Amino acid sequence: MKVVQFQESGLDNLKVVETERPRLGSHDVLLQVMEAGVNPIDYYVVSSINVRPMPHVPGAEFAGVVVEVGDHVSDFKPGDRVAVYNRVFDGSCDMCLSSMEHLCRNGGIMSVVTNGGWAEYVAVPGKNLVKIPEIGWEIAASLPVSALTAYHALMSAGLRPGNVVAIFGASGNTGQFAVQLAKMMGAEVIAVTGKDWVRELGADYVVTADKAVDEIGKLTGGRMADVVIDPLGQSTWTASIGAVGRRGKWITFGQLTGGEVTLSISKLYSSEAWIIGSTGGTRKELSELAKLSPKLKVRVDKEYDMNDARNALDRLFSKQRNGRVMLRIGR
Ligand SMILES: [Zn+2]
Known part of the structure; x- marks a missing residue:
């Protein structure tokens, strides 16, 4: 079978190679991978962070079809369509024990502490699988990282119907899902992005980051947002923290443009604002997402095949990118 693999860190070292199909443990399921999402984590796995084993297969976000199940797996059968919960726990x-598998003290992220899903076949523990309905593979392969990260962040922020939520990076991987999910949860959604098409995902208003504080002020009559999501980090920090209203919540799960910022502690306490960290999500949340997935959409910028994985990673940080980057595998 074919896998995308590297022997040494570096985008130039990515190759498609022929390997043996993985061996199946008694609690494992063998999947034919159909599609993978391409995320910043994949870029860092290939280019910089310490991963194991070596040589290494990247791919943190993928979905596919069950081909074979181990002796002790009873919940899945060949032909089932599944998304993969990508945490080792x-x-x-x-x-x-408190259903926070993504924070497991002895765990890690698949594709960082194990091989990932940029392979024709992958063996994963049955407990990591979630059945999915007949949805497009680009949605299926967006559930485990993009949609789950957005959903968990909104849940962690305690989003309530009627809340105003401002989403920075709204046209990005997680942003697209944050817009849709916040809308489904009954919020009023202000998308902060230069891409007007996010209205098609349900955004009530679209504003650009440089005008965000003023525009959100006007739209809310000065109250500002109840929840602000900002995975972009340094470049948008001043705008995003400035958009948080009284008792509001600022929440992040990334720092794409850098992670060093200056915080006015007095503004924080005098408005009783909350700053919240969020990462990935729980298995339960992924299974909830699978159920509502027929209602989700994703705008795909470009789909690459396995031989083009390097270009897919490059595209992630391209200014021209306009939607998600995907890797087509089994189709
Ligand atoms: Zn644990």
Whole structure:
């Protein structure tokens, strides 16, 4: 079978190679991977962070069809369509026991602490799979990272119907889903992006980051947002923290443009604002997303095949990118 692999860190070292199909443990399921999402984590896996094993297969976000199941797997059968919950977790630590598998004290991210999904076939533990309905593969392969990260962040912020939510990076991987999910949860959505097409995903208003504080002020009569999502980091920090209203919540799961910012502590306490960190999501949230996935859309910028994985990673940070970058695998 073919996999996308590298022997040494570096985008130039990515190659498609022929390897043996993975061996199936008794609790594992063999998947034919159909599609993968391309995310910043994949870029960092290939270019900079320490990963294992080596040589290494990247791919943190993928979905496919069950081909074979281990002896002790009873919930899945060949032909099932599934998305992969991409956290390694022990199921027994205090975090796992409170359904926070993504914070497992003995865990990690698949594709960082294990091989990932940029492969024709992958063996994963049955407990990591979630069945999905007949949805497009570009949606299926957007559930485990993009949609789940957005959903968990909105849940962590305690978003309530009627809240005003401002979403920075609204046309990006997670942003597209944050817009749709916040709308489904009954919020009023202000998308902060230069891309007007996010209205098609349900955004009530679209404003650009440089005018965000003024525009959000006008739209809310000075109250500002109840929840602000900003995964962009340094470049948008001043605007996004400035958009938080009284008792409002600022929440992040990334720092794409840098992670060093200056905080006015007095503004924080005098408005009783909250700053919240969020990362990935829980298995339960992924299964909830799978159920509502027929209602989700994704705008795809470009789909690449396995031989073009390097270009897919480059495209991620291209100014021309206009939607998600995907990797087509089994089709
Ligand atoms: Zn655990």
